[in-house]
Amino acid sequence: MNPKDLQATAGLLERIGRLLATDAHSSGLAPVQWEVLRYLDRANEFSRSSAALTAYLGSTKGTVSQTVKALEQRGLVTNLPSKQDRRRNRLSLTATGKKLLLDDPMMVWPRALNALPETEQQRFHETLEKLVRDRLQSQGRQAFGMCRDCKYFGREHENGQPHYCKLLEVPLSDAASEQICFEQVAAYGQE
Ligand code: SF4
Numbered sequence: 001m002n003p004k005d006l007q008a009t010a011g012l013l014e015r016i017g018r019l020l021a022t023d024a025h026s027s028g029l030a031p032v033q034w035e036v037l038r039y040l041d042r043a044n045e046f047s048r049s050s051a052a053l054t055a056y057l058g059s060t061k062g063t064v065s066q067t068v069k070a071l072e073q074r075g076l077v078t079n080l081p082s083k084q085d086r087r088r089n090r091l092s093l094t095a096t097g098k099k100l101l102l103d104d105p106m107m108v109w110p111r112a113l114n115a116l117p118e119t120e121q122q123r124f125h126e127t128l129e130k131l132v133r134d135r136l137q138s139q140g141r142q143a144f145g146m147c148r149d150c151k152y153f154g155r156e157h158e159n160g161q162p163h164y165c166k167l168l169e170v171p172l173s174d175a176a177s178e179q180i181c182f183e184q185v186a187a188y189g190q191e
Pocket residue numbers: 044046146147148150151152153154164165166167168180181182183184185
């Protein structure tokens with residue numbers, strides 16, 4: 001593609017971002033508040049802290065703390081000390097937060113993507129994933145990829161139930177293997 005066409009593609013990404021923000025506002029929450037709810041829905045138990053959320057959003061501690069407080073006041077999120085480490089906190093979605101996510105305005109996009117042929121869906125996903133990963137890497141930020149794609153993921157490992165994290169040395173369920181993680185390092189074809 002020539003430079004003009006590449007710029008036009010970047011412009012389309014910008015327009016998608018704008019459409020997402022407009023949809024979020026019209027549903028009564030700020031775009032970043034939706035991002036926090038979605039993050040807590042997808043993140044594994046080791047990543048549901050304010051520190052991990054701050055890294056995920058690429059934001060500041062103060063801004064994240066205000067966003068979390070606003071969500072707590074609306075009864076969508078709880079913020080409690082971690083049972084494993086009292087210096088850390090543990091963020092969770094409340095039942096109301098989970099219910100609200102059923103009406104996530106972003107769901108128009110999966111529905112639109114579903115209308116594309118399967119191979120195109122897969123290619124689109126892989127392309128966007130690579131773009132996001134490379135951009136985050138260039139900024140020295142974590143990818144927050146999926147657990148099952150991590151180099152520390154031990155599929156059906158002898159110590160696992162049924163899987164195992166070789167970094168944190170804990171068993172992992174099938175459900176956990178589908179979640180995103182603060183510590184994830186892409187396997188890139190390794191086991
Ligand atoms: S295997 Fe990787 S992604 Fe999964 S819990 Fe361990 S460090 Fe996190």
